[in-house]
Amino acid sequence: MVQPRRLFDCVDYQLEKFDKQDMLAAKENGAWRKYSTREVKEKVNNLSAGLLQLSVSANDWSDEGADKIGIISNNRPEWIITDMAVQQLGAMLVPVYPTTNPTEIQFIFNDAQVKYVFVSGKDLYEKVKAIAQNIPSLKNIYAFDQVEGADHWNAISALATPETIAQVEQIKKSIPESHLATIIYTSGTTGTPKGVMLTHKNIVSNLLDGKASFPFPDAPDYKALSFLPLNHIFEKNVSYIYLFSGISIYYAESLDSIGDNLKEVMPDMFTTVPRLLEKVFERIMSKGNELTGFKRKLFYWSVDLAEKYDNLHSGGVYYNLKLAIANKLIFSKWREALGNNVKCIITGGAACQEKLLRIFNGAKIPVFEGYGPTENSPVIAVNRQEPGGMMIGTVGPPINDIVVKLAEDGEILVKGPSVMKGYYKRPDLTAETVIDGWLHTGDIGTWINNKFLKITDRKKELFKTSGGKYVAPQPIENLLKSSLFIEQVMVVGAERKFVGALIVPSFATLKVWMKEHNISFNSNEAAIKNEQVLNHYKNIVESMNPKFNHVEQIKKFELLPREWSVDTGEMTPKMSLKRKIIMEKYKDEVERIYS
Secondary structure, three states: OOOOOOOOOOHHHHHHHHOOOOEEEEEEEEEEEEEHHHHHHHHHHHHHHHHHOOOOOOOOOOOOOOEEEEEEEEOOHHHHHHHHHOOOOEEEEEEOOOOOOOHHHHHHHHHHHHEEEEEOHHHHHHHHHHHHHHHHHHHHHOOOOOOOEEEEHHHHOOOOHHHHHHHHHHHHHHHHOEEEEEEEEEEEOOOEEEEEEEEHHHHHHHHHHHHHHOHHHHHHHHOOOOOOOOOOHHHHHHHHHHHHHHOOOOOOOOOOHHHHHHHHHHEEEEEHHHHHHHHHHHHHHHHHOOOOOOHHHHHHHHHHHOOOOOOOOOOHHHHHHHHHHHHHHHHHHHHHHHOOOOOEEEEEOOOOOOHHHHHHHOOOOOEEEEOOOOOOOOOOOOOOOOOOOOOOOOOOOOOEEEEEEEEEOEEEEOOOOOOEEOOOOOOOHHHEEHHHHEEEEEEEEEEOOOEEEEEEEHHHHEEOOOOOOOOOOHHHHHHHHHOEEEEEEEEEOOOOOEEEEEEEHHHHHHHHHOOOOOOOOHHHHOOOOOOHHHHHEEEEEHHHHHHHHHHHHEEEEEEOOOEEEEOOOOOOOOEEHHHHHHHHHOOOHHHHHHH
């Protein structure tokens, strides 16, 4: 039996244990195209052999000497095939988000001295082509789609010969688990991206520990839907868990098609981020708002019941009976929309509203929150599927082989085999982040029942008011977002005399409320200036203020007319707020709060 030590071992491992007909699958020309384990192995080896003909190699086996291959693409089988083909030569994949701006792409590719780049289609080809002359190390750009003027990725595999395929097999055997598997660039406080160096041992130890801790079963009949960006270590790690577990990976066509793809694939599991869960919930509640009479009352009665759900404490016979009725009449339709087969959803990347976790789990849609930074490959903790292994409102217990402790200021420190090798070409930043083997995460946490880890805030997001009092914005924001009328919110107040907030209303919900109160809705801009609307939001904020201590209470706020997004620059690709960007973009609104 193949013993997994390197990420690419998953192919031979799966071939021995599962030998599937649908190891990977994606929509091609409107139909699902399935790739068997044997076909994936052949494609990976041919691509490796072709890259070898292009002189891609580990060279002197050093971190800087090994060749770097860039990839900018949506999730698809070609992504994971390329990843493994590059690894098999001792070279390293440098993945970049498709939404990354050209200036940042240029910096990353120059910093890593990327030799070749793979892109999905025309737009990304043109994006890279426009800056190619500024990247001296770049030899060529290959496209997965047929793009006029671009070399197709199949042209590389066509270079493979029996001799080079045999060479690849020899190189594979020589690659140690201590060798770098990838360099993943993350945004940093320095203003330029930092390259996180992750070895095969880092990622493989983390995914195997995560698989055993959660646990993920060996389940060749299971299917997973993949739509979070593969260039983020969270989705990449979980993808390899799927591959080592024999779980088929089906790639969603796009974020817009997830709803349709869920119904088609009927997946057993998928990963997500809180922002996408919020948007799903907002759509559900918007549909509920359209109901009338008894159906509307039944809908809201069911949601209120689920909001009280606690997996660790039974609500009693009467509560459980009512929840069973709600599940049959209302929540069964929610589950149908997800394919009616979901056994688990894992959320990470940012804090999830406790209210959402209670509602979804009460509706028999099991959502498990986990946590970890790229620098830890990434998982530190995750709520478990086993009885008593989940506490809603926490990120769960640490996974196997991970040691976690809290510093005096509450910062989460972690030690274990999955802690990164360091930041690429930045020993100074590495020394600041990994001290005596302990990774300093920058997150503030606390223990619940000496077992469950709870994240309270980001260390760098804590701010002091002009009165010298510290404020943690994240818990305040999460509570405010629990209102159906609030889509997004950012708390402000650093070096100011009180705490304020920028609020993006949920306009779908607001429109219904305005109609019920005989207020005409002409535009978002007009709505947020309406006196009755402003008073409504003032009442919402004031109703929540007593749940915060005095210094944390929102004294004034500004309503904004447009949702923040990745495309408009206010959110990261994993859908976290870019606080500095928002502060700059809405400086006039912030000044109005304090005028």
